[in-house]
Amino acid sequence: xxxxxxxxxxxxxxAGAQCARDLARRDxxxxxxxxxxxxxxxxxxxxxxxxxxxxxxxxxxxxxDVVMHYTDEVVLESPNEHFVQHxxxxxxxxxxxxxxxxxxxxxxxxxxxxxARVNNPILEDGEIVGVKYAGSEELYADIVVDATGPAAxxxxxxxxxxxxxxxxxxxxxxxxxxxxxxxxxxxDLSDAMMLRLDHDxxxxxxxxxxxxxxDTAKVGLCYIQNESYQxxxxxxxxxxxxxxxxxxxxxxxxxxxxxxxxxxxGSAHIQMPASLSTDNFMAIGxxxxxxxxxxxxxxxxxMESARAAAITADxxxxxxxxxxxxxxxxxxxxLWHSRVAPDMRTRLTMTQLLYLAPNERYDTLMxxxxxxxxxxxxQANEGGWRSLAKLFHVSDxxxxxxxxxxxxxx
Numbered sequence: 001x002x003x004x005x006x007x008x009x010x011x012x013x014x015a016g017a018q019c020a021r022d023l024a025r026r027d028x029x030x031x032x033x034x035x036x037x038x039x040x041x042x043x044x045x046x047x048x049x050x051x052x053x054x055x056x057x058x059x060x061x062x063x064x065d066v067v068m069h070y071t072d073e074v075v076l077e078s079p080n081e082h083f084v085q086h087x088x089x090x091x092x093x094x095x096x097x098x099x100x101x102x103x104x105x106x107x108x109x110x111x112x113x114x115x116a117r118v119n120n121p122i123l124e125d126g127e128i129v130g131v132k133y134a135g136s137e138e139l140y141a142d143i144v145v146d147a148t149g150p151a152a153x154x155x156x157x158x159x160x161x162x163x164x165x166x167x168x169x170x171x172x173x174x175x176x177x178x179x180x181x182x183x184x185x186x187x188d189l190s191d192a193m194m195l196r197l198d199h200d201x202x203x204x205x206x207x208x209x210x211x212x213x214x215d216t217a218k219v220g221l222c223y224i225q226n227e228s229y230q231x232x233x234x235x236x237x238x239x240x241x242x243x244x245x246x247x248x249x250x251x252x253x254x255x256x257x258x259x260x261x262x263x264x265x266g267s268a269h270i271q272m273p274a275s276l277s278t279d280n281f282m283a284i285g286x287x288x289x290x291x292x293x294x295x296x297x298x299x300x301x302x303m304e305s306a307r308a309a310a311i312t313a314d315x316x317x318x319x320x321x322x323x324x325x326x327x328x329x330x331x332x333x334x335l336w337h338s339r340v341a342p343d344m345r346t347r348l349t350m351t352q353l354l355y356l357a358p359n360e361r362y363d364t365l366m367x368x369x370x371x372x373x374x375x376x377x378x379q380a381n382e383g384g385w386r387s388l389a390k391l392f393h394v395s396d397x398x399x400x401x402x403x404x405x406x407x408x409x410x
Contacts, residue, residue, distance in 0.1 A: 002140050003140065003203060005029045006138050007020075007028055007030040007142065007317075008031055008143075009031070009032045010032075010043065011026070011149065011285070012034035012036075012041070012100065013147060014101060014303055014306070015302040016034075016147030016286045017101035018033045018101060018303045018306035020112075021105040022307055024109040025108050026314050028313070028317065029111075031139065031141075033131070034113065034117075046098075048299065049210060051090065051094060051218075051297065052300050053089050054088040058085060062092075062298075064368050066096040066100050070176050071192055071211060072086065072089075073087060073192040074087040075194040076194075078362035078363045078365065078366045080368055089146055089344055116134045118132070118146075119133050120157065121154050127278075127279040128279070128280050129280065135318075143280055143316065144281050144282075145264070146281070146283045146284070147283075147285050148166070148171075149285060154283075160276065160277065160278055161273065163269045166224075166225075167224065168224065168225075168267055169222050169268050170239055171222030172222075172243055173208075173265075174220065174258045175215055175217075175218055176216065176219050176253070180208070180252045180253075180256075181215065181252070185203075190395075191211055193209075193210045195208050197359075197393070199232035201246045203234075204225070204228030204231075205220075206219065206223075207246060214258075218356075219256075220243065221243055222239075225361075228355040237346065242327065268284070268296065268298060270291065270348070271293075273289065273290075274345060275325070277304060279328040280324045282312065282329060284308075285302040285306065290304075290305040292347065293347050293350075293351040294351050301340060304368045305336060308335035314333040316328045316331075356406070359397055372391070375389060383399060
């Protein structure tokens with residue numbers, strides 16, 4: 001007899017585990033298939049900076065013991081200026097966070113199978129009805145959810161996602177001690193998450209210092225190897241070279257040391273999703289991709305996409321007349337665009353413009369942010385074009401022309 005579940009979830013990352021957690025609470029038979037072994041989980045997938053906002057930890061019931069440090073402010077830096085905004089946040093111990101979601105989901109009734117890499121969909125009449133995993137093993141389900149991230153073995157074969165290499169951001173980070181988070185020449189980063197715009201350090205991207213308590217911090221950078229990288233970068237330097245250059249040149253790291261075994265690498269795609277669902281199927285988290293393109297925050301968005309998928313599954317499976325057709329599953333698409341990432345396209349445009357700007361424009365931006373009232377800043381962050389227009393200058397016309405040329409080329 002073939003095994004059959006209400007829902008099969010591929011991937012035990014934050015999105016997959018949260019989706020299973022929500023569905024198990026609704027008493028659905030849900031199983032999660034995870035590539036890594038349980039003994040090592042999540043050694044291979046411990047790839048996130050794990051900076052998020054207090055709204056996420058509250059909304060999803062995340063306990064204090066998986067939080068490395070709570071922060072009070074977000075600091076934006078340019079080469080010569082900075083801007084500080086009050087914004088409660090949390091820097092998670094990402095591995096503990098992932099293990100918590102798995103354990104809590106199990107307590108709710110979700111089943112987990114490790115060493116269970118999903119490799120192919122099982123199709124009947126062109127529709128997915130199950131998955132093949134761990135070589136030749138098979139599982140069937142009314143609904144299948146792909147939460148495997150950029151690998152997306154199911155979503156790609158179902159033509160639900162179309163991740164483009166040219167939109168892939170790469171990142172590297174070290175956990176460090178001995179960091180001077182209150183250096184006299186810089187903004188005070190005590191209890192703060194800092195993002196720095198500086199092409200000398202991260203061409204076409206940004207770098208960060210996330211305070212994790214006392215003299216410790218997560219320090220890293222990321223960028224996309226696109227036009228901005230080609231324009232501002234050094235062809236002889238890789239991402240580790242840029243990070244080492246920053247650590248060697250910034251006085252905040254003069255007495256800092258990398259913590260052994262505490263390096264994290266990762267990647268994410270910064271683009272609009274091609275699609276989100278089809279018959280009996282949804283893609284969530286970084287599979288879509290679901291990430292804030294402007295500042296790279298993906299945990300909250302991934303968790304929200306998981307919850308939207310669980311709501312959709314509940315709607316499609318409840319009652320006597322279950323309907324998991326593409327039309328019924330499209331509820332997930334509606335929720336994603338209305339609740340998870342309602343201003344995604346605008347934020348992508350803002351991101352592309354931001355990384356085309358030179359370092360001098362970043363200094364101007366920081367001065368503008370400091371001179372702008374909080375209501376306007378809030379509306380600009382939400383993608384309000386009228387508020388965004390107040391941050392533009394006549395001298396930005398060449399930048400806008402270059403942006404238009406880039407968009408036409410795409």
